[in-house]
Amino acid sequence: MPPVRANPKHKNAEASSSKQGQKRKAHHQQPKANAITGRQKLKGALRQARRLLAKSGLAANVRVETERRVKALEAELEQAEVANKERDLAVRYHKVKFFERQKVVRKLNQTKKALQSAEGPEKEQLEADLMAHRVDLNYVLHYPKTKKYISLFPPEVRSGASSASAPDKTSQEREEIQTWIRECMMKKELPAEPELQLDADARHDKKPKASQNFQSQNQKPKTKDVSSKPADDINEDEFFGNDDDSSEESDNSAD
Known part of the structure; x- marks a missing residue:
């Protein structure tokens, strides 16, 4: 009887699960990382332009173009900083x-x-x-x-206590x-x-788009097949939810 190898996919399974975890973590951190990378690129380009302006014997046309580039980069960096601050405060509160x-x-x-x-x-x-x-x-x-x-x-205010002192x-x-x-x-x-x-x-936010309804109707199979149910592509709203579950209930009752 040939030898039987136990758990042949154990190491591969661990490696795949760790890779999936890393991909998921990278996916959640991607927006903030991209924002930081964008600001770093702007800062690097701005430093490079300022170093060029600090050189002596620079041609007049090159100096004018570099000064314009410095002003444009400063404006872009300021907008990026404001956008980053707005994003951080929105997430925090x-x-x-x-x-x-x-x-x-x-x-x-x-x-x-x-x-x-x-x-x-x-x-x-x-x-x-x-x-x-x-x-x-x-x-x-x-x-x-x-x-x-x-x-x-x-x-x-939530506790109902009233302070007699001056407002802070x-x-x-x-x-x-x-x-x-x-x-x-x-x-x-x-x-x-x-x-x-x-x-x-x-x-x-609750109302489905007409294009989604048209696409779901066209993609609906003529014969009932449990393994090929149309997926519900309507995203739920974070605050108010999605109450349009009639199509899913009808499919479940039919099956």
Whole structure:
């Protein structure tokens, strides 16, 4: 009886799994790495151009072209730095903004519902509250991208504690941004009813594209085959999800 080799693919399996892990890790780190590489290339080109300008006896036309190149590289580097800062801040405060937006939208909907049956002074107070909630919603949606996000609901506000001391620097900055948001709404630079725009964006994200429907209908096989089900190419939205699961349920029931 010939000898039997045990686990012939053990080493290959470990090597393939490690390679897949490295590829997955590299895939997640690729956007930031590309951004860093782009900035490093700009900095290197800028240093090279400045060294050329520092040389003596440089021709006039070469000096003029190099000076123009230095200005263009400086502008590109500044834009890259701003874009990188915006990206880092967006990732850092993504979760905070999401929860605060949900809270503001819930308060806004409750106020709109209470306004339907309110009268007199109560109605005036609810209208003022509705305006404040809309300012807060625009605050979350249109906060300056290059500034560190200042929470609408800091710990002292969430706990319900009221401090008798003078407002700190953070509170002052929050009020300044809220005032700027309110002025932009009055100038119609920001939507007066941001909840409507938010609902429209949510419906647009949920609605499948006509080209996707056409492609799925054309690619659907005539005979039912469990091994060749059409894949669902509609990506789920991170915030609102995807409720269009009727086609998948019908396929599962048919099978």
